[in-house]
Structures are given as structure tokens and as C-alpha cells.
Amino acid sequence: MAAEDSIAVPLKILVVGAGIAGLAAAIGLREQGHQVELFERSKLAEEEGAAIHLQPNCVGILRRLGIHPEAFGSNPLQGRMEYDFDGNLRLDLDVTESQKIWQHPWFLSYRLHLHNELKRLALSPTGKGLPAILRTSCRVTNVETSSATITLEDGSEFSGDLVIGADGMSSVARKAIVGDDIRPFPSGKSAFRFLIPREKVLANPVTEHFANRPGYIIIWYGNDRRIVMYPCCNNTMMNFVAIHPSELSGHKGEGWDIDGSKEILFEIFKDFGPAVRALLELADRTELKLWTLLDMAELPSWVKGKLVLVGDAAHPFLPYQGQGGSIAIEDVASLCVLLRKGVTKKEIPERLALYGKLRPDRAHQVQEFSRIAGANMDDKSRQEFNIMQFIKLNLYYDEWHNSTHELNKWLWQRHGNPIRRQPISFGPMVGPRQDHLGRPLSLRDATFTTHSIRFKSSATYLQTLFPSPAFSFAYPGTMVETTFQWTELDNLRWLGGSGYNSFSFSIHGVRYTKKDGSSLCGSFLPVIFENLSDSIVADREELGMPKVFSDIVVTKGGKSSRVVCSWRGTTFIDMMIDGLGEGLPENEKERPAGPTTPSNQGTFVYRYVPAVGARGEAYGEYPVFISNEHETARVVEKTLRGTDQRVVIQSGDWDSLPTLHHIASGLADVPIYQVIEAKQEQGHGMDGFSHAVRIE
Known part of the structure; x- marks a missing residue:
């Protein structure tokens, strides 16, 4: 180990992937004084997909990074409505008052707007630290975990102090840790996704009542299929996700850009009520996309050598809780805390190992609950769905605080068991042995x-x-x-x-x-x-x-x-x-x-x-x-x-x-x-x- 490895100097961090997780990591790590370089396989590094939930466990972290979803048109969540497939109202819940007890709001955001804001802050010449470097059209084909070296498709190599794998479902970084043994697999469900201008929904007398309350998520349930609608873009666009058994649409691909058939969409949801069919009729067939919902077994480790995984590279999420992006942001928050300014190269393996202990249990717990939330449900199973578990998992948690606390405990223990005395809430007390003294007296x-x-x-x-x-x-x-x-x-x-x-x-x-x-x-x-x-x-x-x-x-x-x-x-x-x-x-x-x-x-x-x-x-x-x-x-x-x-x-x-x-x-x-x-x-x-x- 070289002597300079024990000196606190800015780290050179290579990030594979410039999606939401990769760019968020770039923002947080540049603020800690590190040099960040992103490698994105696409040409424009634009996030795919339509809309995204930014839940309170994520919004608090985004705000720490200087990102305010309301500034780029995100809609605050105001309520939730649920219907059965016949159009009978089963739930109408206004959450504006109940949200006041939470530190941070819940936003419904246009994914591209979030991605653009992350990219702006990561690359901006202003702000804390050095701007991140973004290399587009750079497909990474291999990651050498012991030397933190990546190889691109053209054979060029780049080395750093560590590599963050934020390259999504088809992760090359994941392969460097577990090989081809664990890969995403079809969950049995697929989804159509599309956007409809809100003004078109309001203009139709049959559908206008679905869009007259801003910030509402609306779900229509069948036993094995469902349609989810919610607003984004300052309440000007309605985002739709129509989930169904994959065999009904015949889609087996892994991409987000597969063109969908409006006729097949109608056929799958033909038994839903006339108002829902009228909504589907408003979809632009040229913008209809279809993708398979993928799942993946738990990885034995998210860390190997100087490589660490975040987001979908570590834990692809089914969309039923809207927590995939939020948990990816939590991963990033944990890394930013553990690799905060002052970390030395010598400490990298231990700090990455700490990340590997902190994050998987939390992410897999939310991941499993997403599977439960997406299971085929009849009326009885929907009533038995544990909403309090959902609230506890998604709203009672702050990874920044958690990782800070765990890092502090690691720092306290790193040189052996510390001498601890009161007050222990803040860690070991620095000082000599204490004298004992006491005299009980009246204090009237x-x-x-x-x-x-x-x-x-x-x-x-x-x-x-x-x-x-x-x-x-x-x-x-x-x-x-x-x-x-x-x-x-x-x-x-x-x-x-x-x-x-x-x-x-x-x-x-x-x-x-x-x-x-x-x-x-x-x-x-x-x-x-x-x-x-x-x-x-x-x-x-x-x-x-x-x-x-x-x-x-x-x-x-x-x-x-x-x-x-x-x-x-x-x-x-x-x-x-x-x-x-x-x-x-x-x-x-x-x-x-x-x-x-x-x-x-x-x-x-x-x-x-x-x-x-x-x-x-x-x-x-x-x-x-x-x-x-x-x-x-x-x-x-x-x-x-x-x-x-x-x-x-x-x-x-x-x-x-x-x-x-x-x-x-x-x-x-x-x-x-x-x-x-x-x-x-x-x-x-x-x-x-x-x-x-x-x-x-």
C-alpha cells in the first residue's frame, strides 16, 4: 500500500451509466470533492420512460443534492382513487392533510425533466466541486474490479480509484461481480405506457371527471391486469401504465422502445368499463410503447473489489410501488455519505463493504413488497393488503441519516473497541477515567x-x-x-x-x-x-x-x-x-x-x-x-x-x-x-x- 493511499485526497470515480442513479451519484460525489467521470452507452444520455414517482424517502435526498422536483413541473401527490374494472369506485382518498406529518412531499414527475435537471447539476461549472465529465456513445464492455479499470467497445481503457455500476437492467458491471449466473427474467407481466394531454381527457364528457382533480393517482383493477393513471408536467399530461399478462400482448423483449399495438391494448382491456375504454381511445397509437416487466433474484453481493452497484444494476424493481427510482436514489445517498470528503484510498474497500451490508436488506425488503403489491388480486386479497407496511417502508426512512449513523459507528470501531461513557448517543466520549461523587440533599x-x-x-x-x-x-x-x-x-x-x-x-x-x-x-x-x-x-x-x-x-x-x-x-x-x-x-x-x-x-x-x-x-x-x-x-x-x-x-x-x-x-x-x-x-x-x- 503506497503512503499516499492513506492521505485524504479527492478520489477519481468512474460511473458506468448516466441515468437517474448515475447522474445523482455524480452530483453527490462532486459535492464531496471527488472527480467523477460518467460513461453512457447512448448518444444523448436521455432517460427513457414517461413518468416516475418521487416518494418522500427519495425527495429528502434530492433536496440535499439541490434538486427540487417542483421547480421542473413535478406534481405533488394529492390523492388516490381506485376502481374495479367495471368502473365502480372503491377508494377515494385525499392525502393533502395527512402528508403534513411527513418531512418531505411525494411528487409525480416527468422522467425526462428529472433526468435533465440531474444532468444539468452534474455537469454545471457552478456548484460545489469540479463538474462531472460525461462521455456519451461510450459502451462499457468490461470492468476490472481489482484495478477499477473499464474497457470500452472501441478497446480504450479508463482507470480510477473505484467504479460505480449504474448501468441498469442489462448491466455490464453486474456481470463483473456475478457473471451470467444472475440476470433479469420476465415476471410474467408486461405493460403498455403512453401519455395523453390532460386537456384531451377534460374535453371528453365521458372521461373529464378522471382529470378534474390535480395530483391524483387513479387505478382500475382487474384480477390479473390493471391500469394506472397520474399527472405530471405541471398537471398538463396524464401518464398511463396498462399492466397485463405478457402472453396477451405477446411481448418478450427487454427494451422500453417497443412499439405497442392499440388494437391489442383495446382487446386486453375490452371488459373494463366504457369510461376506461374512452380513455384508451385517446391514446396516440404512434406513441404507444410496450415493455416486459423484469424481475431478478437477489445478488450474493453488490460489491467486488473496487466496483459497487447501484439502482437497477443491483436490484431491478417491478413498478407496483413506484419505488424503483427512489431506492436507486437511496443507494446513491448511502455511497455519498460513506465516500464523503476526507476518505482515503486505503479505506475504500472497507467503506464499500459497509455499503454492501447496509443497502441490500433494505432494498430487497421493498423489492419483495413490490412483488406482493403486483400479485394478481381479487377483492379479498386487496382488502388484506398491508397498507401500513407500505407506509413504514416508503415514508418512515431516510438513508442519509441511516448511513451517516452507520458510518459513525464504523469510524468509532475502526481502531478496536472504543472506551465509551455518557452520553453515548453521539458516540465514544473523549477523555480520561471519571470520578464518582454524589450527595443527596434537599433542594427546596x-x-x-x-x-x-x-x-x-x-x-x-x-x-x-x-x-x-x-x-x-x-x-x-x-x-x-x-x-x-x-x-x-x-x-x-x-x-x-x-x-x-x-x-x-x-x-x-x-x-x-x-x-x-x-x-x-x-x-x-x-x-x-x-x-x-x-x-x-x-x-x-x-x-x-x-x-x-x-x-x-x-x-x-x-x-x-x-x-x-x-x-x-x-x-x-x-x-x-x-x-x-x-x-x-x-x-x-x-x-x-x-x-x-x-x-x-x-x-x-x-x-x-x-x-x-x-x-x-x-x-x-x-x-x-x-x-x-x-x-x-x-x-x-x-x-x-x-x-x-x-x-x-x-x-x-x-x-x-x-x-x-x-x-x-x-x-x-x-x-x-x-x-x-x-x-x-x-x-x-x-x-x-x-x-x-x-x-x-
Whole structure:
């Protein structure tokens, strides 16, 4: 291994294929500082196909890459209607309200528009990093996995640090990993696809009611065939997919550009209702295309040497969930995270191996559910279809957060088992062994002034901070409530009448499920900063509180209050509440009620005790619960509410925050979507938490 292989330098990455997955990879990897070169076998590198679903699990990633589907005519999903083949309405579901609980919307997009935007951003001279190089009419015939070398049809060779196989169904890159043993095969179904201008559908009295609501997916079901229609292109075009048994159309090819027969289309769907037949009559026979729906067995590996597969090259999808493109984008997101700026050539094999562990199970699970969704269904089987499994798979997931978390775990473990101590949500704690200290005393005479900013944030990110799978959110949706809080304490007897300042971060609406199936609901505390070592050691070692040291300065003046957390002059938290006054601000009076939240029974922390003399092991780790049912000495005497607030969190680095940058970085990534309230409370007495208990 050459010495330079251990130095972080931009990687040279060769991408086979310039479709949606290949171009998205080029965008994400150029932003990480790498040099990307794409090799596309077609002449114009234009994406084939009509329309595509961009579901929430994909849209969040696209937005990270600077791609906003609404900017190029994509339609937000607004509802779903289902009919039987006779034209009887079976489902009419408006999803505009229910979508408000998701971080990202669901779009119906024209595939070519998405492809063009990806190509523009990948090749643009502006933006982060160097523009990708796109070579068209370059058919790759071989990939040498050990040297990251590709060979083109004309015999020319190109080498890089790694190769990404994004070359779709008929992947040459896949062949370099598994040979010819595993290839896509016909699923038994084929599909006609075509576009009809929406104005033509509206102009026909028999069909106009199918197009008068923008953003609606409409499906007509037969037992072994179905027709799917939805809008794209700013609601100007209606996309159609007519799925049927392949033997009825006699199509056995693998291409997307096979001309379809309008007469055969009519014959296959002749038993559907007159309104559906009227829709099919509007199809332009010169633009009717037909293709076989292909499936493929699971690959034993997506990685070999310096070659890695993404998208259809790794997992061709049947179209029944509309997740093929979204899962390909997830693959890309994972690679962009794992190959982020700073990776060395020496680390490439291990990081690709990590990708090979992270992605297949997720992709194959969604792939299998797509098969189930596409199976021949009668009325009974359609009623038994598990829509909640669909929602969980497709809407509750963020691969960027997941891969970031898994990469962090790999980084923490790469030099052997780390020494870990509280707070473990952010990984191993840098520092020496800890002293144990605690003195239980009455705190009724203590005084406090507490400030808090409560806001909505991302469940998909915050769940990565949970220390065990037993923690989850107690209600659905990807937005939850969290609080930043800073407190001044004084007149503490055990500190000789003095006090200290603290700053905490709490996640609300959390459920802990016990081994017996019962559960508790409350708020989870990942971290508390305090500016006094005595209080940190006492509560951390006795109760498992996730406390760490920080300089904390609280200043108040007029109607404002500000907190600054720093370490030896480096500020990483700077927050302010302004406009403090009695009464409820007007914006709070008008604020609509949020989603129903579970009962707040108390506060969760997680205790972790490192073992002495056994590196990387723990004497014990378990959840601790501080119930609200016990009598507390805390009495609020005055409450002021703010009208404005400011939140600034900076991650720092090893040099500026050597013992805290991993926590600061985690807090800096917490999204703030909507502030719910900002307030100040003054009073006396505080809880000593002597009733804290180990849950199990």
C-alpha cells in the first residue's frame, strides 16, 4: 500500500451509466470533492420512460443534492382513487392533510425533466466541486474490479480509484461481480405506457371527471391486469401504465422502445368499463410503447473489489410501488455519505463493504413488497393488503441519516473497541477515567430561572440518537417536538449556597417498550451541558444523566435572554429569546393545535458504565426513568413568553473542540422546522431525582 493511499485526497470515480442513479451519484460525489467521470452507452444520455414517482424517502435526498422536483413541473401527490374494472369506485382518498406529518412531499414527475435537471447539476461549472465529465456513445464492455479499470467497445481503457455500476437492467458491471449466473427474467407481466394531454381527457364528457382533480393517482383493477393513471408536467399530461399478462400482448423483449399495438391494448382491456375504454381511445397509437416487466433474484453481493452497484444494476424493481427510482436514489445517498470528503484510498474497500451490508436488506425488503403489491388480486386479497407496511417502508426512512449513523459507528470501531461513557448517543466520549461523587440533599430552597425553545424537528434524524431499539416515537409522522433549555440555578445547599448553569436538549413523544410488551412514554434526554464538574459527576454516576462540561454564560437584559455555551473560548451554542413578556403572544394564540401526543409520564435517560480494565466493554447499560408522578419541590412563580428567538449551533472540529465536537456536530444537524413556544420560567425548589429507577 503506497503512503499516499492513506492521505485524504479527492478520489477519481468512474460511473458506468448516466441515468437517474448515475447522474445523482455524480452530483453527490462532486459535492464531496471527488472527480467523477460518467460513461453512457447512448448518444444523448436521455432517460427513457414517461413518468416516475418521487416518494418522500427519495425527495429528502434530492433536496440535499439541490434538486427540487417542483421547480421542473413535478406534481405533488394529492390523492388516490381506485376502481374495479367495471368502473365502480372503491377508494377515494385525499392525502393533502395527512402528508403534513411527513418531512418531505411525494411528487409525480416527468422522467425526462428529472433526468435533465440531474444532468444539468452534474455537469454545471457552478456548484460545489469540479463538474462531472460525461462521455456519451461510450459502451462499457468490461470492468476490472481489482484495478477499477473499464474497457470500452472501441478497446480504450479508463482507470480510477473505484467504479460505480449504474448501468441498469442489462448491466455490464453486474456481470463483473456475478457473471451470467444472475440476470433479469420476465415476471410474467408486461405493460403498455403512453401519455395523453390532460386537456384531451377534460374535453371528453365521458372521461373529464378522471382529470378534474390535480395530483391524483387513479387505478382500475382487474384480477390479473390493471391500469394506472397520474399527472405530471405541471398537471398538463396524464401518464398511463396498462399492466397485463405478457402472453396477451405477446411481448418478450427487454427494451422500453417497443412499439405497442392499440388494437391489442383495446382487446386486453375490452371488459373494463366504457369510461376506461374512452380513455384508451385517446391514446396516440404512434406513441404507444410496450415493455416486459423484469424481475431478478437477489445478488450474493453488490460489491467486488473496487466496483459497487447501484439502482437497477443491483436490484431491478417491478413498478407496483413506484419505488424503483427512489431506492436507486437511496443507494446513491448511502455511497455519498460513506465516500464523503476526507476518505482515503486505503479505506475504500472497507467503506464499500459497509455499503454492501447496509443497502441490500433494505432494498430487497421493498423489492419483495413490490412483488406482493403486483400479485394478481381479487377483492379479498386487496382488502388484506398491508397498507401500513407500505407506509413504514416508503415514508418512515431516510438513508442519509441511516448511513451517516452507520458510518459513525464504523469510524468509532475502526481502531478496536472504543472506551465509551455518557452520553453515548453521539458516540465514544473523549477523555480520561471519571470520578464518582454524589450527595443527596434537599433542594427546596434552590432558585431557578429557566428558558426554553420548543420546536418541531425531524424524527428520521432524531431516532438515530436513541441508544437502543426499544426506544421509538409514540406516534406516526416524521416531525416530532424537541426542546432546547437553559437554566440558572442558585442557593444550593450542597454547593454552599451557590449555583451553576445548565443547557439541555430533550426529545418529546418518546416510547420505551419493555421486554414484556408494556411501555412508558415521555421525553428522552441525549445530553446536558453544565458548567460545574461537581454536578456533572454526581448526576452522571448516580443516575446515568448524560452530563458533560461546558462554559455557559447566560445574560438577560430588557425583554431578552441569551445563552452562550463554549469551551476554552470556542462558542458552539448561541441562543436568544427576545420580546419576553407576560401573556400569550398573538402568534401563539393563533397557532393551530399539533398532532395528538401521548401522555408525558416522565423523562428517560440511558445509563452506561464502562468497565475498568476491559477496553470497550461495559459493566452495565440500561434505561433509567424519572417519573412525573412523584411530588416535586419545583414551584413556578412567574412565566414570561417570547415573541422571537435565535438559534445558532456550530459543530467545531478536533482542534477547536477536541472533547465536544462530536456532540456539537450532532446538535448542529438537528433541523428546526417550526418553533412552538419560547418562554422563561422563574421559581424556587428543584427535583433531586431520587426517585429515578432502572426500567428493566
